[in-house]
Amino acid sequence: MTVARVDRPRRAPAAAARASGSGARSLRRRRRLTALAFLTPLLAYLAAFYVYPLYRNLDLSLRDYTVRSFVAGDAPFSGWDNFRTVLDDPTFGPAMRHTMVFTFVSIAFQYVIGLALAVFFNRHFRLSTVLRALFLIPWLLPLIVSASTWSWMFNSESGVVNYFLHFFGVAPVGWLTAPDWALVSVIIANIWIGIPFNLVILYSGLQNIPGELYEAAALDGAGAWQQFRRITFPLLRPVSAITLLLGLVYTLKVFDLIWIMTKGGPGDASSTLATWSYQLGFGTLLPRFGPGAAVGNILILIALVFGLLHIRVQRRQEA
Amino acid sequence: MKPTRRTLMAVATATLLPLTACGGGSGSSGSSSSAGGTYTFWDPYPQFDASSDWGRRVTACGSAAGAKLKRTSYDTTDLGNKALLAAQQGNAPDVMLVDNPVVSTLVEAGILNKTGDLGLDTSSIQQNIIGAGTIDGASYGVPIGANTLALYYNKKVLSAAGVDPASVKDWVSLTAALKKVKAAGKKGITFSAINTEEGSFQFLPWFWGAGGDLTKLDSAKGVAALSLWKQWVDAGYAPKDVLQNTQTTSWQEFATGDYAFGENGTWQLGNADKAGFPYGVVNIPGQNGGSAPVPTGGEFVTVPVQKDSSRYDVSKKIVGCLTSSTNLLATDTTLMYVAPTAAVQTEQVAKNAELKPWVAAVAAARGRTSGGLGTKYPTISQPLWTAVQAALSGGKSPQDALAAAQSSAQKG
Numbered sequence: 001m002t003v004a005r006v007d008r009p010r011r012a013p014a015a016a017a018r019a020s021g022s023g024a025r026s027l028r029r030r031r032r033l034t035a036l037a038f039l040t041p042l043l044a045y046l047a048a049f050y051v052y053p054l055y056r057n058l059d060l061s062l063r064d065y066t067v068r069s070f071v072a073g074d075a076p077f078s079g080w081d082n083f084r085t086v087l088d089d090p091t092f093g094p095a096m097r098h099t100m101v102f103t104f105v106s107i108a109f110q111y112v113i114g115l116a117l118a119v120f121f122n123r124h125f126r127l128s129t130v131l132r133a134l135f136l137i138p139w140l141l142p143l144i145v146s147a148s149t150w151s152w153m154f155n156s157e158s159g160v161v162n163y164f165l166h167f168f169g170v171a172p173v174g175w176l177t178a179p180d181w182a183l184v185s186v187i188i189a190n191i192w193i194g195i196p197f198n199l200v201i202l203y204s205g206l207q208n209i210p211g212e213l214y215e216a217a218a219l220d221g222a223g224a225w226q227q228f229r230r231i232t233f234p235l236l237r238p239v240s241a242i243t244l245l246l247g248l249v250y251t252l253k254v255f256d257l258i259w260i261m262t263k264g265g266p267g268d269a270s271s272t273l274a275t276w277s278y279q280l281g282f283g284t285l286l287p288r289f290g291p292g293a294a295v296g297n298i299l300i301l302i303a304l305v306f307g308l309l310h311i312r313v314q315r316r317q318e319a
Numbered sequence: 320m321k322p323t324r325r326t327l328m329a330v331a332t333a334t335l336l337p338l339t340a341c342g343g344g345s346g347s348s349g350s351s352s353s354a355g356g357t358y359t360f361w362d363p364y365p366q367f368d369a370s371s372d373w374g375r376r377v378t379a380c381g382s383a384a385g386a387k388l389k390r391t392s393y394d395t396t397d398l399g400n401k402a403l404l405a406a407q408q409g410n411a412p413d414v415m416l417v418d419n420p421v422v423s424t425l426v427e428a429g430i431l432n433k434t435g436d437l438g439l440d441t442s443s444i445q446q447n448i449i450g451a452g453t454i455d456g457a458s459y460g461v462p463i464g465a466n467t468l469a470l471y472y473n474k475k476v477l478s479a480a481g482v483d484p485a486s487v488k489d490w491v492s493l494t495a496a497l498k499k500v501k502a503a504g505k506k507g508i509t510f511s512a513i514n515t516e517e518g519s520f521q522f523l524p525w526f527w528g529a530g531g532d533l534t535k536l537d538s539a540k541g542v543a544a545l546s547l548w549k550q551w552v553d554a555g556y557a558p559k560d561v562l563q564n565t566q567t568t569s570w571q572e573f574a575t576g577d578y579a580f581g582e583n584g585t586w587q588l589g590n591a592d593k594a595g596f597p598y599g600v601v602n603i604p605g606q607n608g609g610s611a612p613v614p615t616g617g618e619f620v621t622v623p624v625q626k627d628s629s630r631y632d633v634s635k636k637i638v639g640c641l642t643s644s645t646n647l648l649a650t651d652t653t654l655m656y657v658a659p660t661a662a663v664q665t666e667q668v669a670k671n672a673e674l675k676p677w678v679a680a681v682a683a684a685r686g687r688t689s690g691g692l693g694t695k696y697p698t699i700s701q702p703l704w705t706a707v708q709a710a711l712s713g714g715k716s717p718q719d720a721l722a723a724a725q726s727s728a729q730k731g
Contacts, residue, residue, distance in 0.1 A: 067428035067694075071406045090727070156559040157572075177562040179714040265514040266562045266712035267705055267720075279701075282400055285516060286424050286697035 054300075060293035070289060082294040089291075091268050091276055098183055099272040099299075102190070102258075103251045109191045110247060111240070114198025119232065121199075122206045132203070139196035147260035150189040151176065154261070176262050179269035186258050186270050190251065197250075198243055205239030206232065237317075245310045249303050273299045358386045358633060361402070362416040363395035363618065364654075372653040376646065384636035388414075396515075399424060402623070406430040411623035413634045419451035419686060420516070420700075422460050422619050423693040431459040432622045437635050448659045451686025452619045454693055460619030461642045464656030466585040467613045467684045468524055469676060474597040476505045476579045484599055489608040490528075490547055493580075497556035500579040507556035509572040510582040511564040512548065512711055518704040520614055520687070521566065521582055522548070524603040526703075527685065528611025533692060533699050536706070536728060537721040543606065545710050545717035552711050562711055584616060585677050586655045600676045602683075615684040617656055657681040695731075702727040 061082050069075035086092055121132045138146060153160050154175035162172045175185040209232065217227050233240075255274040258264060264271030264279060271279070273295055281292030360377060367373040374390065381388030391412070393401055399421040405411045411430055425431050434441050434457075441449055441458050452460040472484055480503035482496045497507035511521045525544040532538060551557040558572070566583060573581030574594045582603065591598050602610040620641055622634045640646060644663055651658045651667065657677050658664050664678050688696045702724035709720040 067403060067424055070403060071428045071430055073407065090723070151563070155563070158560075174559045174712070177559040177712055179709075179712050262563070263514045265705075265708045267514075267709035267714050269712065269714060283515070284697045284701045285399060285420050286427075286694050287400060287403070 057293050057296055057300075060289050061291075061297050063290060065289040067287065070287075075290075078290070082290040083298075086291050086294045086298070091271065094268055095271050095273050095276045095295075098270060099252065099274070099302075101183065102187055102254070102272055103248060105187050106190045106194060106251050106254075107244060107247045110194035110198045111244060113191070114195050114243075115202050115236075115240075117195070117199045118202035118206055119228065121203060132199070135199055136196045138193045139200075143193070143256050144260060146193060147189065147257045150185075150192075151261045154185050154189075177266055179266055182262050182266060182270040186261050189261065190254060190257055193257065194247060194251065198247065201239060201243045201246075202236065205236050209235045238314075241310065241314060245307065248306050252299060252303050252306075273302075356386045356633075358384075358388050358414065358630070358637065359412040360388045360390045360414045360637070361398065361412040362390065362392055363398045363418060364416075365392040365394060367392070367653075373650065376641070376650060376653075380637050380640035380646070383640050384633050386633045386637070388637070402430065403428055406623065409626065411625070413622070413625065413630055414637050415621050415623055416463060416618045417460070417621060419462070419615060419617055419619055420688050420696060422452040422621065423454055423688040424697065425621070425623075426454050426459050427694045430623050432624055432631070433457045433459055434461060437622055437631055437638075439635060439638060443660045443662065445659055445661065445682070447684055447686065447689070448615055448617075448681070450689035451615060452621075453689070460621040461638060462659040463618050463620055463642060464647065464651040464654055465615050465617040465659055465681045465684065466654075466656050467615055467677070467680050468521065468582055468584050468603060469613070469680050470508075470601050470603055471573060471581045471583055471587070471591060472599050472601065473573070473576060473579055474599055475576070476500060476503075479503055480505060480579065482579070484601055487601055487604060489604050490606050493604055494547070494550070494556070497551065497579065498554075501554075501556055506558065506578045508551060508580040508582070509558060509564065509569045509578050510548075510561055511566045511569045512561045512704075512707050513563060513565055514704050514708050515565075516700060516704070517566055518707055519700040520616065522703065522707050523614045523687065524582075524611045527613075528603060528605040530606070533696070533703075536699065536703060536725040537718070541721050542717050545707060545721060547606075548707070549710050549717055562708055585657060585674075588655050588673060588677075600673075602676060602680050610680065610683050613680055613684045614687050615681065617659075698731045699728045 062077060062079065063069075063075040064078040064081065065075045117135060121128050152158075156162060156172060156174045156177050159175065161175065165173065173181060175181050213231050213235075214227055217231055222230065253274050254272070255278060258270060258272060258275050259278065262270045263283075264275040268276075277292050277295035277299065279292075280288045280295060358381065360381070362373075362377075364373055369375075369378070369390070377388055377390050395418050398415075398417055402411065402415060402417065402421075402425060406428065417425065422431070439461060441461055444462060448462045448465045449458050452458050452462065470487075474484075477484055477496070477500070480496075480500040482499050487493050487496055500507050512518050522544070525547060526533075526541055529540040529544040529547075531541040531544055535541070548557070552559060552561065560572075561569070564572070569581060570583050570587050570590065572578060573583065574590065576594070576596050603613060605611040620638050622631065622638060625631070625634075641650065644660065647658050647660065647663045648666055650656075651663070652670075657674065658667055664681075667674050668678055687700070688694075692699070705727075706715075706717075706720035706724035709715040709723075710717045714720075715723070
């Protein structure tokens with residue numbers, strides 16, 4: 001029906017600008033429609049892969065799902081019951097504490113080590129590129145490979161870590177089997193995995209700091225530490241902020257690493273909200289989708305709070 | 320380029336195209352599965368490909384029923400959830416093999432047909448084996464075979480430590496044997512106490528061997544069983560990493576030849592012959608002697624509910640074929656399972672005398688979901704394995720761990 005109009009000869013831009021009032025309006029309308037058309041793929045993508053899953057997850061957590069009502073699709077609305085069940089569960093406290101310790105200790109070490117390595121590699125010595133590439137390996141390995149490898153290394157009977165400690169006269173440590181050590185072990189593995197990410201982003205941030213600043217500082221007599229404190233660190237602040245925020249979101253939801261290494265055990269000594277959510281939903285023979293989804297939503301909420309906090313802090317810095 | 324209707328149309332078409340393609344795809348696959356002679360078949364045996372004995376048997380049973388079987392294998396822990404999702408979408412498979420404790424969950428979801436309604440004969444199957452798939456007196460599947468746990472022992476290690484395997488009759492004599500083995504510089508026993516269903520499966524022979532009752536986890540009998548395991552780990556008779564052991568890694572430890580005993584299943588017999596040391600098998604002893612009741616393992620052939628009930632005729636033929644006596648013998652030999660019928664068991668033992676202790680163990684075995692537990696079992700099993708982990712790792716005493724487990728099991 002629009003073929004005739006589509007095929008009419010195009011007007012030159014100058015002519016379009018001089019067009020009558022109604023013509024300009026239709027042009028504006030057309031532009032808006034075109035803009036919308038370009039947005040459609042993105043909107044469709046967001047709706048299909050973000051909005052709908054989030055909505056389903058919320059729906060799951062607000063209904064009383066049993067296996068029967070899950071299949072039949074007639075689960076009754078139960079309000080906040082699932083959230084209440086989860087909050088009353090004796091696993092909630094430890095899982096929350098483990099999530100926070102896991103996240104903040106991981107990030108602190110990842111950031112500090114990543115920054116130290118970035119500054120180190122910024123000096124461009126011989127073989128620095130090769131070495132830097134080697135540091136990326138943890139990032140390139142499939143997580144199942146690195147987690148299984150850590151799990152073997154930490155094995156209390158035949159692990160290489162205990163074998164090594166043995167030479168220093170240290171008694172074998174139950175890295176993954178002692179309640180006090182399990183969380184520490186998964187944190188160590190997670191720090192190792194997260195360093196390359198911090199290294200790469202902070203290194204690229206360092207490249208953007210002009211060299212003249214350091215030259216000027218050196219002329220003024222600033223030492224290496226002062227240069228780092230007065231130039232590198234402040235100028236790196238925006239990059240640091242985004243690194244920390246992304247790291248936070250990545251680390252909050254770490255699941256596979258813990259699941260492969262300890263499954264949240266022994267007991268629930270290393271269970272986090274992420275592993276607990278999976279445990280509830282898929283870890284037993286009788287899935288409990290409602291409470292599982294509730295834990296998942298709590299996790300999303302925590303990530304959201306930190307995200308908003310980050311935006312606020314950034315606005316204040318810019319203002 | 321100036322925006323025109325042409326670009327608008329192009330963009331709109333480009334975005335709509337994948338959506339319509341998706342719709343068309345799922346629609347056509349749905350219609351073809353009901354119209355053609357293709358039947359879907361799920362099993363938890365990804366280790367067997369189409370050219371394996373099992374794969375060929377499935378294909379043959381499909382052809383015999385006049386259908387083309389499309390077989391898909393899932394990891395056993397994944398199959399139950401996959402089945403629930405498929406049933407929710409209305410495309411459950413025609414025939415499905417599932418691990419026996421999952422049957423009651425699927426029945427609770429209302430997605431399995433009763434064997435009686437399908438007209439399948441299950442009268443020759445041993446009661447304790449079909450028990451796991453029997454809910455309120457009706458059975459919902461036919462066991463393809465059963466496996467269970469016993470103690471493998473390393474003859475070399477035992478004779479070096481001066482232990483006669485025949486002397487292991489109860490917990491006291493077993494612990495005494497472990498002590499001697501340790502004194503001789505070898506390792507005692509390995510098992511799996513991981514925080515998954517496998518851990519509960521391995522703990523149950525000891526729990527039931529003490530006379531424990533799954534509805535009263537923290538009774539003195541349950542505490543005795545957990546204390547036995549804890550005592551072994553604390554004394555170094557069992558390694559600390561039992562907490563991480565799956566049944567496979569536990570077998571790998573036993574296969575190193577350093578361990579005197581390994582608690583493991585029928586399915587390891589093939590590997591045992593390859594282990595490179597002489598081994599024997601004894602039933603798991605009860606606390607005060609005799610064989611402890613062991614949990615049954617093994618899969619059930621089930622027929623999920625379909626909208627189109629005309630498909631059941633062929634599905635029934637496929638199930639009949641897979642579970643006929645002649646095929647059971649071959650199938651259970653392939654899977655290293657004990658057959659669920661007395662007649663086939665006799666044939667199996669006649670062919671392979673090694674299976675004798677296993678047939679005895681299966682005869683004394685119980686379904687985890689039997690005895691009316693059904694879907695209560697999963698809500699008991701999870702706190703139970705958590706308690707085992709808490710006690711063995713030293714986080715809690717066996718008494719406290721089981722008391723916590725009991726209170727969380729009661730909440731459901």
